[in-house]
Amino acid sequence: MRSLLLAALSCALLASCNRPTSVARDHIRFAHAPHLAAGLSCTSCHVNPTASGDVALPTEQRCRSCHTRPAQQRCGFCHTAPAAPRRYARVDRELRFSHALHGPRVDGNCMTCHGVDAETRTVRSFEPRVPNMDGCATRCHGGDMRALNCSRCHSSLRRYSIEEVSTVRHGPGFARHHGAEARSMGATCTQCHEPTFCARCHVALPGLALADLEPMAVTRDFVHRGDFFARHPEESRFNTNTCTRCHGVNFCDGCHRASGIGGGVGPASTHPPGWLSPSSPNNHAREARRNLLSCASCHESDATQVCTPCHRVGGVAPNPHPPGFRAGIEPRQHSVCTVCHGVSP
Amino acid sequence: MSPRARRFARSLALSLGVATTLAQAQTAGQEDAPATMRVRFDVIFRGVPRYVLSAQANPVSADDRYWRTIALAPLQERVNLDASNLLRGRVDVHLSAWNAIDLTAPGAVDGRVVGDIAVGWARYHRGPWSVWAGRRFVAWGAPGGLHVDGVGAEVRLAEALRVEAIAGRPVTPVYGGLLGGRPGFDGATGAGGLRIGWSHPGALSASVSYLEQWAAGIPARRVAEASFVANPLRWLDLRGSVSWDLLGLGLMQADLDASAWLGRTVELDVGYGHLDPALLIPRWSILSVFVTRTFDEARARLSWRIVPALQVGAEGAAIHYDVAGVEASKAGPAWGGRAEVFARLSSRDRRESLVAIASRRDDGVQRMTLMRLAGSFPLVREVFGAIEGAVALDNDDFSAPRTSWYGRVSMEGPIAVGWRLGGSVDAVRSPIATSELRGMLHLTARYDRQTGASR
Numbered sequence: 001m002r003s004l005l006l007a008a009l010s011c012a013l014l015a016s017c018n019r020p021t022s023v024a025r026d027h028i029r030f031a032h033a034p035h036l037a038a039g040l041s042c043t044s045c046h047v048n049p050t051a052s053g054d055v056a057l058p059t060e061q062r063c064r065s066c067h068t069r070p071a072q073q074r075c076g077f078c079h080t081a082p083a084a085p086r087r088y089a090r091v092d093r094e095l096r097f098s099h100a101l102h103g104p105r106v107d108g109n110c111m112t113c114h115g116v117d118a119e120t121r122t123v124r125s126f127e128p129r130v131p132n133m134d135g136c137a138t139r140c141h142g143g144d145m146r147a148l149n150c151s152r153c154h155s156s157l158r159r160y161s162i163e164e165v166s167t168v169r170h171g172p173g174f175a176r177h178h179g180a181e182a183r184s185m186g187a188t189c190t191q192c193h194e195p196t197f198c199a200r201c202h203v204a205l206p207g208l209a210l211a212d213l214e215p216m217a218v219t220r221d222f223v224h225r226g227d228f229f230a231r232h233p234e235e236s237r238f239n240t241n242t243c244t245r246c247h248g249v250n251f252c253d254g255c256h257r258a259s260g261i262g263g264g265v266g267p268a269s270t271h272p273p274g275w276l277s278p279s280s281p282n283n284h285a286r287e288a289r290r291n292l293l294s295c296a297s298c299h300e301s302d303a304t305q306v307c308t309p310c311h312r313v314g315g316v317a318p319n320p321h322p323p324g325f326r327a328g329i330e331p332r333q334h335s336v337c338t339v340c341h342g343v344s345p
Numbered sequence: 346m347s348p349r350a351r352r353f354a355r356s357l358a359l360s361l362g363v364a365t366t367l368a369q370a371q372t373a374g375q376e377d378a379p380a381t382m383r384v385r386f387d388v389i390f391r392g393v394p395r396y397v398l399s400a401q402a403n404p405v406s407a408d409d410r411y412w413r414t415i416a417l418a419p420l421q422e423r424v425n426l427d428a429s430n431l432l433r434g435r436v437d438v439h440l441s442a443w444n445a446i447d448l449t450a451p452g453a454v455d456g457r458v459v460g461d462i463a464v465g466w467a468r469y470h471r472g473p474w475s476v477w478a479g480r481r482f483v484a485w486g487a488p489g490g491l492h493v494d495g496v497g498a499e500v501r502l503a504e505a506l507r508v509e510a511i512a513g514r515p516v517t518p519v520y521g522g523l524l525g526g527r528p529g530f531d532g533a534t535g536a537g538g539l540r541i542g543w544s545h546p547g548a549l550s551a552s553v554s555y556l557e558q559w560a561a562g563i564p565a566r567r568v569a570e571a572s573f574v575a576n577p578l579r580w581l582d583l584r585g586s587v588s589w590d591l592l593g594l595g596l597m598q599a600d601l602d603a604s605a606w607l608g609r610t611v612e613l614d615v616g617y618g619h620l621d622p623a624l625l626i627p628r629w630s631i632l633s634v635f636v637t638r639t640f641d642e643a644r645a646r647l648s649w650r651i652v653p654a655l656q657v658g659a660e661g662a663a664i665h666y667d668v669a670g671v672e673a674s675k676a677g678p679a680w681g682g683r684a685e686v687f688a689r690l691s692s693r694d695r696r697e698s699l700v701a702i703a704s705r706r707d708d709g710v711q712r713m714t715l716m717r718l719a720g721s722f723p724l725v726r727e728v729f730g731a732i733e734g735a736v737a738l739d740n741d742d743f744s745a746p747r748t749s750w751y752g753r754v755s756m757e758g759p760i761a762v763g764w765r766l767g768g769s770v771d772a773v774r775s776p777i778a779t780s781e782l783r784g785m786l787h788l789t790a791r792y793d794r795q796t797g798a799s800r
Contacts, residue, residue: 096545173614173646173648173660177584177600177602177616179484179490179572179586179600180572180573180574180584180585180586180600180602181550181574181584182484182485182490183484183485183552183554183570183572183586184542184544184550184551184552184572184573184574184584185542185544185550185574186484186485187507187544188544188550194383194425194427194429194439195427195437195439195464195481196425196426196427196439196440196441196463196464198482198484198490199441199463199464199482200425200441202482202489202490202492208389208421208423208443208445212389212391212785212787213387213389213423213787215731215753215755215757215767215769215785215787216721216729216731216755216757216767217721218698218700218719218720218721218731218732218733218753218755219689219691219698219699219700219719219720219721225717225735226717226733226735226751226753227735227749227751227771227773227775229775230737230749230751230773230775230776230777231713231715231737231749233747233776234706234711234713234737234739234747237708237711238681238683238706238708238711238713258397259395259396259397259398260397260398260399261398285675286675286676286677288635288637289636289637289638289668289671289675289676289677290637290638290666290668290676290677290710291622291637291638292622292623292626292632292635292636292637293622293625293626293637295632296626296630296632299632300626300630300632303630303631303632304631307631307632307635308631311635320634320635320636321634321635321636322623322635322636322637322669322670323669323670324669325593325634326592326593326594327592327593327628327634328564328567328590328591328592328593328594328628329563329564329592329628334561334562334563335561335562336561336563336628336629336630336631336633336634339631340631
């Protein structure tokens with residue numbers, strides 16, 4: 001029995017020796033406590049912050065400047081696998097952090113963040129820890145935690161499976177002004193919101209409002225809430241600016257035509273009596289000046305037939321150009337100009 | 346190419362090369378994020394009347410027109426798929442597609458089967474570079490964003506500095522039927538743009554962009570845009586955006602908002618907005634030459650979270666309308682406004698919530714008051730119920746012809762892992778219909794999966 005155990009132990013030992021070299025990964029033999037006991041400070045080895053504000057790990061030359069004895073000059077003095085030393089490249093933790101900025105705030109006392117609990121802190125046993133998020137939040141960044149300002153420290157949250165958090169405040173009225181955030185820091189939005197999230201509202205599904213897709217989310221600030229379809233004539237009148245930011249002038253036309261609302265001026269028109277009479281209070285000019293987009297929603301595609309017969313050069317209607325108008329294109333050479341102005345000789 | 350241009354191109358290429366090499370070093374090791382896949386599938390079956398305005402053979406007045414009711418019962422489906430960090434973390438795929446089927450719909454009015462891909466694009470990223478192709482919604486460039494079939498590329502020159510370019514063909518869906526829209530490409534036929542953005546959320550994020558659209562042989566839109574979000578103080582957020590029309594040399598729209606948090610329970614928002622709707626009409630339309638009014642709005646909003654479960658607030662805005670070069674008597678009222686008060690109640694676990702809102706708008710000619718009360722709550726375990734009621738008063742008159750009422754009762758619960766089934770019944774009184782009943786069944790499936798090790 002004993003020989004069997006001995007054989008098994010030997011096999012296990014041999015097997016462990018023959019495992020791939022990746023198991024014998026290189027490490028640096030190092031302990032902070034003896035160095036501190038020798039009277040060194042943190043900045044004796046972790047020299048000046050880099051240009052990015054980070055603190056560099058000590059270089060090999062830095063170590064050799066103290067460890068000068070021949071035995072200490074061997075690679076194996078520090079490297080556990082001197083035959084295959086590992087590169088100690090800087091690990092990108094996707095954090096926005098600067099030692100250079102934090103140093104003065106803690107009066108140069110690295111232990112403020114890297115220390116251990118007071119009861120267990122001794123020079124002999126000290127090993128500095130990498131601060132975790134709780135430590136940051138407890139000491140200084142509690143406000144950021146409460147405000148969910150993740151991006152104050154994290155350049156990316158994609159490694160975390162985090163839901164229901166935001167790096168910007170989604171307070172009341174956020175739906176109205178979120179465009180500035182989306183344009184300026186869209187990558188931050190996608191930390192939590194999938195790219196198709198925008199399309200849910202901005203690429204409208206015809207006949208299917210978001211309130212229908214989310215019938216249980218009755219307290220959310222959807223723009224097209226409730227029976228918006230019934231209210232949309234009034235809503236568009238009051239908030240033309242809001243409508244046109246998302247919906248182009250073509251948006252309304254097709255649906256209005258299919259519903260029989262669009263169309264030209266005539267007996268079957270939806271326009272009130274006196275629409276074309278200059279002396280009528282219902283004259284179209286006032287409404288056009290107040291809300292041209294309501295005209296464009298139906299007449300955008302046939303404006304040359306509806307508007308220009310009267311508003312063209314020499315027509316009975318006045319010049320439609322606003323003061324200081326600039327076409328921005330070469331005049332008299334493009335069809336949009338020549339409709340009224342004719343072809344340049 | 347002139348020698349000067351060649352030198353400039355060489356310098357630019359060299360700068361980009363150096364910058365991307367530096368960025369490559371900064372982003373090394375970031376591509377081992379776990380692969381994730383999220384899918385959502387919705388099926389909605391609705392019974393809803395739609396209305397078509399018909400005219401008699403020889404109508405003599407508007408009174409001779411009447412609304413004809415068409416009963417529709419479309420089966421609508423939508424699927425959303427977001428797959429990220431595929432193929433060693435270098436490929437993302439995003440898709441949102443929908444369709445609607447209604448075999449009972451009158452084919453003469455519109456099609457019986459419609460559908461489209463709302464967005465569908467794939468992105469390949471390696472180091473600081475990424476390229477994408479497909480149909481996508483681009484948030485920057487045009488007011489309201491740009492829905493485009495095209496390609497794009499982005500490079501991260503530094504940790505927070507990105508340069509992005511797109512080119513493609515804008516998608517302008519045509520809403521030609523009662524059942525739904527269909528894909529269309531009328532209007533703008535080409536677009537391209539460039540954006541430079543600096544993004545440091547929590548401090549300052551800013552972006553400048555230029556977008557150009559062409560159609561009918563002419564530049565239809567040239568827009569320069571700048572936007573920013575700044576957090577100069579822990580309790581203060583600033584944000585703004587400006588869109589400048591380079592064709593008409595006018596300010597298309599501008600917004601500037603400031604949000605201040607006082608003691609974490611009170612938020613004050615003040616803002617200013619400007620819009621010139623005429624500049625939103627593309628240049629290929631003759632209507633773009635017509636004079637119209639501009640909007641200038643000053644707004645303020647105050648909200649107070651009295652206790653963690655209860656938040657109340659109020660908002661007010663004054664709007665100034667201006668028609669350049671037109672005397673006031675012809676331009677109509679110069680001032681309008683809106684006001685709103687609200688209260689939100691939410692339990693700690695957010696399973697119960699209630700909202701009450703009353704808002705009023707006035708454009709100097711017409712007024713509307715909208716009141717709304719809605720809430721959701723658990724009925725049994727994971728089965729939830731929701732109620733919603735709203736009334737929109739036309740000119741503060743309950744009996745006015747354009748006053749509308751709306752009520753909805755909904756219920757939803759799980760039927761299997763990842764699947765939820767629900768139903769809603771709506772009762773409506775609209776300007777068109779004195780009474781109307783709608784029904785809706787909806788089925789939702791979600792699938793989330795994450796693979797690989799997270800660092």
